[in-house]
Amino acid sequence: MFVPLHDVNALKYIRAQYVTIGLIAVNVLVWAVTAVAPSAVGELAALGLGFIPAVVFDQAYLDPSMVLVPENATFLTYAFVHLDFWHLASNMLFLWVFGDNVEDALGHVRFLAFYLLCAAAGALFHALVTPASQGPLIGASGAISGIVAAYFILHPRVRLWVLVFMRIPLPLPAFIPLTLWLVQQFVMLAFNLDGMVSWGAHVGGILAGTVLVLVMRRKGVPLFDRKIVLPKAVVTRASVPLVPRSSS
Template sequence: MFIPLHDAVELKYIRVQWVTIGIIAINVLSWAFTSLANPETAERASLGLGFIPAVIFHYAVLDPSVVLVPADATFLTYAFLHLDFWHLASNMLFLWVFGDNVEDALGHVKYAVFYLLCAAGGALLHGLVGPAAEGPLIGASGAISGVVAAYFLLHPRVRVWVLVLFRIPLPLPAFIPLALWIVQQFVMLALDLDGMVSWGAHVGGIVCGAILVLFMRRKGVPLFDRTIVTPKAVRHQPSVPRIAAARE
């Protein structure tokens, strides 16, 4: 529906979004190690680190030769794997645009915990929607959906540059594209469409993010920030009247 490009909310409590940068770095390195290696490595990583509902809910048993971590750990490890470059790039772009301000509102440590809890919440709802599913869930979408939900509650009036329909760049108040995106996730989950996208993971992350930000944000950080921040590219500079130079 849209691709976020840039916002202009300045960091108030932290200098650098170290956790967001660290998460992006881990995801990129993980993708490079698994996807750029031979296909067997990528498949083994997906099975050994991906979230498989049938294994979690004891409908199936994973071959011991591909087990890399305890099954419960896959509630988190799945969120650091990606199918291909575009899957990785789209998720990391969302995280880069929206993650820094959520990290600023929560603080580094709480934000790291928040991110992991949103990942776990996404995996849980994905599993509850299809408890006997044997395909591994991979990708950071569940955790990032939580970040988007938190940003929506913190800065709904901020103007964000977004690429609408993948081709039209527009500066829009954040609540417009984000509200439409959030509604889309619930609608698609209700329609129960089969496909490559786990709408359950998205909705689980959204619900977790919306609830957690209420309690985990710093004291004094408001919800529904009333300050309107416009991206620099569309700010209007006051005009200065020009006076023609007198000729001698």
């Protein structure tokens, strides 16, 4: 529907988005390792690190030679494995554009926890809507969806440059493209449950991100781009030092 390019939204609380950059680096590194390795390694990574609902619910079993991490850990590990370059690139672009300001609003440590919780929620919701699925869920979309939902709640009126229909760059208030994107995820979940894209993971991430940003943001961080206005009684003014009079 649209591709985010850039937002006009400066950081307010942190110097740099270290966690966002770190997450992008880890995702790129994992993809690079699996991309240059033989195809069998890529398949092993998808099966061994991907989230498989039928395995988690004991409806199917993974060959022990393909088990890379405990099955409960796949709630998180799946989010660092991607199918191909374009799958990775689209997720990392969304993370780059929206992640820094969410990290700014939450703080570094809480943002990392937020990211992982949204990823886990995406996997859980995917499992709830497709419990018998034996295909591995991979990709950061659940976590990214949570970040998009949080950004929507924090900064709906920020100017966002988007590429519409992959051709037309437009500056729009963030709530316009993000509302359309969020609605699309729920619509596609309702009408395309069995497609190649896990809309359930997207919706799970959105629901988690919506709730978590309300409780995990820094104290005093406003919602919906509201400005904090101090009462006039507490507005500080520059003071002039008093010079004592000399006695005659």
